[in-house]
Amino acid sequence: MKLAKILRGADLDPAAAGDAADMDVTGFAIDHRKVAPGTVFGAFRGAQSNGEDYIPAAIEAGAIAVVARPEAAVAGAAHIADAEPRRAFAHAAAHFFTPIPAHIVAVTGTNGKTSTVEMTRQIWRMAGERAASIGTLGVTTPDESVSTGLTTPDIVTFLSNLTGLAREGVSHVAFEASSHGLSQYRNEGVRPQAVGFTNFSRDHLDYHADMEEYFLAKMRLFDEVAAEGATAVIWTGGEESGWTARAIQHATKRGLKLLTAGERGEDIRLTARKATPLGQDLTVEHGGTARTIRLPLIGAYQVANALVAAGLALASGTDAGRVWDAVARLQPVRGRLERAVIAPSGAPVYVDYAHTADALEAAILALRPHVSGRLITVFGAGGDRDHGKREPMGAAAAKHSDLIIVTDDNPRGEDPAAIRRAVIAGAGAEAREIGDRRAAIAAAVAEAGEGDIVLLAGKGHEKGQIVGSGERMQVLPFDDVEVARECAAGAGS
Ligand SMILES: CC(=O)N[C@H]1[C@@H](OP(=O)(O)OP(=O)(O)OC[C@H]2O[C@@H](n3ccc(=O)[nH]c3=O)[C@H](O)[C@@H]2O)O[C@H](CO)[C@@H](O)[C@@H]1O[C@H](C)C(=O)N[C@@H](C)C(=O)N[C@H](CCC(=O)O)C(=O)O
Numbered sequence: 001m002k003l004a005k006i007l008r009g010a011d012l013d014p015a016a017a018g019d020a021a022d023m024d025v026t027g028f029a030i031d032h033r034k035v036a037p038g039t040v041f042g043a044f045r046g047a048q049s050n051g052e053d054y055i056p057a058a059i060e061a062g063a064i065a066v067v068a069r070p071e072a073a074v075a076g077a078a079h080i081a082d083a084e085p086r087r088a089f090a091h092a093a094a095h096f097f098t099p100i101p102a103h104i105v106a107v108t109g110t111n112g113k114t115s116t117v118e119m120t121r122q123i124w125r126m127a128g129e130r131a132a133s134i135g136t137l138g139v140t141t142p143d144e145s146v147s148t149g150l151t152t153p154d155i156v157t158f159l160s161n162l163t164g165l166a167r168e169g170v171s172h173v174a175f176e177a178s179s180h181g182l183s184q185y186r187n188e189g190v191r192p193q194a195v196g197f198t199n200f201s202r203d204h205l206d207y208h209a210d211m212e213e214y215f216l217a218k219m220r221l222f223d224e225v226a227a228e229g230a231t232a233v234i235w236t237g238g239e240e241s242g243w244t245a246r247a248i249q250h251a252t253k254r255g256l257k258l259l260t261a262g263e264r265g266e267d268i269r270l271t272a273r274k275a276t277p278l279g280q281d282l283t284v285e286h287g288g289t290a291r292t293i294r295l296p297l298i299g300a301y302q303v304a305n306a307l308v309a310a311g312l313a314l315a316s317g318t319d320a321g322r323v324w325d326a327v328a329r330l331q332p333v334r335g336r337l338e339r340a341v342i343a344p345s346g347a348p349v350y351v352d353y354a355h356t357a358d359a360l361e362a363a364i365l366a367l368r369p370h371v372s373g374r375l376i377t378v379f380g381a382g383g384d385r386d387h388g389k390r391e392p393m394g395a396a397a398a399k400h401s402d403l404i405i406v407t408d409d410n411p412r413g414e415d416p417a418a419i420r421r422a423v424i425a426g427a428g429a430e431a432r433e434i435g436d437r438r439a440a441i442a443a444a445v446a447e448a449g450e451g452d453i454v455l456l457a458g459k460g461h462e463k464g465q466i467v468g469s470g471e472r473m474q475v476l477p478f479d480d481v482e483v484a485r486e487c488a489a490g491a492g493s
Pocket residue numbers: 030031032033042043044045046047048049050051052054149150151152153154155178179180181184
């Protein structure tokens with residue numbers, strides 16, 4: 001495809017490309033090491049390095065055009081100058097990576113994105129569509145799940161994945177829009193026909209200056225990324241939340257169609273929820289019909305995600321009858337309240353990905369109705385991530401658990417003992433401290449008796465413990481589900 005055509009499609013001036021306008025583009029790259037002859041190179045200033053430093057090397061490797069700030073020095077290739085080069089690059093790349101699936105929806109929010117995109121994918125699949133999801137669990141298709149290493153992959157990986165999926169015949173994709181991804185324009189240029197908002201609470205204040213900036217990063221999904229006239233599916237739970245009201249305002253201001261779901265939902269209204277041993281019975285009103293749905297998953301938070309997923313599937317045009325049938329057949333999402341094992345004492349051990357105070361509370365409250373004895377929570381907080389969430393995480397876990405064991409969760413470049421101290425400052429002195437995660441899990445399993453439940457929070461589906469940073473970073477194999485099974489087997493022998 002000619003560079004001029006790509007630039008015109010992205011509302012960029014082809015004259016800026018000079019002689020290169022007539023050249024054929026062979027690919028897009030944001031890393032100079034991936035540049036081949038005919039590539040358009042995006043030179044961005046990042047957190048670790050300045051992509052502009054690699055412009056000469058990219059041109060040497062055959063880049064025909066460089067998308068960069070007007071101030072950047074570009075010699076020997078076209079300079080596509082833009083004050084926001086990540087956005088300009090993304091829009092251009094979106095005209096190169098075609099075709100893409102016809103139905104695309106996206107989800108943002110602090111917690112519940114992965115669960116919601118995965119449930120949306122399941123609903124579509126059960127409704128007979130070829131569907132995929134892209135998020136923390138990787139790219140999941142009818143055939144496989146491939147990790148990308150990030151929740152929202154970089155723009156080139158994202159767009160090339162979408163094209164690959166379309167070529168494989170996938171027609172429906174749900175993707176997870178993280179605030180990092182949104183603020184770095186990692187999923188620009190595709191126009192989701194429906195966008196979801198789950199909830200908003202403290203996280204990532206190492207990256208965003210404050211809650212307001214974090215929220216506005218998420219709202220780019222509504223303000224700019226969503227297609228004109230798209231549907232905004234917003235969870236309106238039982239309690240009034242100022243953030244939810246603001247998400248509704250953003251949707252309205254952008255002229256999106258509104259679909260609210262929840263106890264206060266206008267379109268999907270949850271009128272009753274009753275826990276059963278294996279799940280919960282929901283009464284849901286939609287389109288003038290009240291239905292009873294036996295959701296085979298426990299916990300209020302999974303209901304929120306399932307109903308937002310149903311809203312997204314409905315907004316993408318999937319038949320309502322099929323959507324509600326599918327909700328009753330949803331499979332658990334990996335690492336989200338996943339029952340790893342039942343200890344010899346009879347105590348079930350659950351693994352969950354809660355790594356914020358809000359999520360810990362949600363995960364614990366999901367298990368509470370099933371506990372007749374004690375709830376034992378094992379968790380820690382990630383290193384090189386928002387320090388301010390550690391104390392509130394400790395406090396949330398302590399408030400709702402009977403025993404807590406504070407352990408390590410990806411200390412990365414930090415001193416793990418200092419992270420644990422910050423968590424314990426919120427949890428209180430009764431918290432037990434066992435740094436080694438395997439030993440902490442073993443202690444919890446050994447401690448649990450009949451009627452107790454053990455919750456291992458923070459790592460969910462993760463397969464490793466990240467220790468060290470930079471050159472010294474190591475990912476030591478670690479899987480909460482496997483370790484729980486090993487500890488349970490050990491406890492029984
Ligand atoms: C802080 C952050 O989000 N960083 C991400 C970001 O890096 P960056 O743009 O700052 O890049 P940089 O490393 O400083 O380099 C600047 C530019 O120079 C280029 N470069 C760099 C070196 C070189 O030799 N040649 C070269 O061309 C780079 O490709 C880049 O374009 O873009 C990179 C490429 O897409 C990501 O790999 C990187 O993720 C880092 C590793 C990361 O840990 N990100 C986490 C925090 C993250 O994004 N998490 C969210 C999930 C959050 C949630 O779950 O809510 C996610 O979406 O995964």
